[in-house]
Amino acid sequence: MRKTENQLLVIFGASGDLTARKLVPALYKLYKDKHLPEHFAVLGVARSFMTDEEFRKRVALESKYLDDSEEFIAAFSEKLFYEDLHKKYDVDYRELNERIQDLNTTYQCDNNIIFYLSTPPSLFEAIAKNLTAKGLNDERLGWKRLIVEKPFGYSLETAKSLNEGLHRYFKESQIYRIDHYLGKETVQNILVTRFANSIFEPLWNRDYIHHVEITNAESGGVESRGGYYDKSGALRDMFQSHLLQLVALIVMEPPLSANPEEIRNEKMKALKSLRLMTDPKVLEKNTIRGQYLASEIEGEKVKGYREEVDVDPDSTTETYAAVKFYVDNWRWADVPFYVRTAKRMPTKVTEVVIHFKSPHHQIFKNSDMNKDNKLIIRIQPDEGILVKFGVKVPGQGFAVERGNLDFYYESLGDESHIMEAYERLLLDAMQGDATLYARADEVEAAWRFTDPILDHWKKGDAKIYGYSAGVWGPQHADELIEGKSMWRNPCENLADDAGYCVIE
Structure with a gap:
């Protein structure tokens, strides 16, 4: 079993549906099952203006995807924070870097950071470039990882271009292309x-x-x-x-x-x-x-x-x-x-x-x-x-x-x-x-x-x-399909014998 080290998770596009519907509920379950490290924090980043408290209400305290006592959810939500990028992702990340460093120090995250890009692929390279400009890809003190969502390209040519864009700033070993399947x-x-x-x-x-x-x-x-x-x-x-x-x-x-x-x-x-x-x-x-x-x-x-x-x-x-x-x-x-x-x-x-x-x-x-x-x-x-x-x-x-x-x-x-x-x-x-x-x-x-x-x-x-x-x-x-075979048309039940499956 690998050890989960102290770390900070930074989610770009945190005002979007994926964060509220999938990412925060997944983190909540990891918290509930005691899989998160002792020192851990989440920083949501997006172009919408929100305070930390408003972000917590949106994705945790008033979420329909979290099911537990109010006290337990409230304790989890204390790990959630938010930073506004003022309408653009391709900007100087000075304020963002200051917030990251503050959270890293306060929550003793040991300079280990994951950047989750829940944004359109067209923004991947710009975000990677701006992170690099502030030294946030540097692994001399703590590791840095970049998670990117699909679609990863629209064709071979665009996929190559995306890969080349990310590789300008992050090593392949740092890049995690997520496929929920x-x-x-x-x-x-x-x-x-x-x-x-x-x-x-x-x-x-x-x-x-x-x-x-x-x-x-x-x-x-x-x-x-x-x-x-x-x-x-x-x-x-x-x-x-x-x-x-x-x-x-x-x-x-x-x-x-x-x-x-x-x-x-x-x-x-x-x-x-x-x-x-x-x-x-x-x-x-x-x-x-x-x-x-x-x-x-x-x-x-x-x-x-x-x-x-x-x-x-x-x-x-x-x-x-x-x-x-x-x-x-x-x-x-x-x-x-x-x-x-x-x-x-x-x-x-x-x-x-x-x-x-x-x-x-x-x-x-x-x-x-x-x-x-x-x-x-x-x-x-x-x-x-x-x-x-x-x-x-x-x-x-x-x-x-x-x-x-x-x-x-x-x-x-x-x-x-x-x-x-x-x-x-x-x-x-x-x-x-x-x-x-x-x-x-x-x-x-x-x-x-x-x-x-x-x-x-x-x-x-x-x-x-x-x-x-x-x-x-x-x-x-x-x-x-060759020969006498045909597609197996399955039903909701795995055991699809007569009586199990009715499709009209």
Whole structure:
């Protein structure tokens, strides 16, 4: 267990929604569970004028996200402070530096500081530059770390530019690119499932796996994010970051140890091994994009994407993206990967499905069951692991039915507290553990794979298909998958046998 040293957390963009909704509640839980160091303080920084007391009321004392006695929340809020930047982030940080030094001395933070940039990426370099001008990147006395939020770039070119801008002022070892998906316990459990179990690792290759499928489905639409989403789309918003990080964990070779850099080295190799698709015919065959249309769900009328607030009425931005690709290395040669992400699906769910090959010699040929075994790793909701395998139906003959072997995280009980994503990631950064943070070369490798798809879709001849809100995407989506297989359309419950899942 790493030690959490005394430190100061400085949050830029602290007047925004993320601080009140995610960051402060995560810090509060760490405080409640006694994970914070003895000497610790938080300084919120933004362009809005607020006093310390007003900031405390906004994010803690009157927060709907904190649930405990008023006295306990009040004690926590004493660690929160605020500094106004007077309308601009790109200014001289003399006053900010004085406040940081004052808090550092008063609360004995030992010159250890984390700067959390909860701001648009366009401000990253300016903030890093102004911090550096006051010596706030200098690690001769205490360490300095910089956490930056996604989106990290809009393309490979912009990602490189962002990396270069940050590297002018902070070393790569100081930069933590946060991806809240990697903070989920079930995402981390992919590594444990693979490398701590001899029943899986020997089978984790082309000899035994037929194909790999990843689904990220959201039941909601773009809601209030129409302006942002219309410039981004499903591929940029989810696939390039969250889902390719999942792919890297599935594809990667065993690291030499659990050391953060060893794990990130193998993830990088995995992302570099993804076969780039540049031929228009290959891209047309192996990608599908769609956009949800107006529909009625459970008696309620739902808007189509083009009718959403701040969305171009003629928009061709995708709300559904499905990609088939291959990995060019020994372990995964000729094994297809299928990854899809979408809005307005029948349910909200994220899962990884490993489809194992059927036995080479089929004895029970008369069975109607699809005999391939499946390992399902559910990221959310109903988090757990499900193994599907064939069992004999009682009675005469050898009729085969599907059996389930499942594990649920909730079965661990209250004694094993499962940290929320931001809770875990903030604590990791406080302890200097970068395992679950993306490195510069990882981000660029993910964009290098994604850019040709986006470029192809940008051209006028790349089709975009409509699908009714509340269904599993375009009608021909199953045609993407080779052979007789089709997408596994999951429900809210991991054990999705008859009676568990009803989707109309």
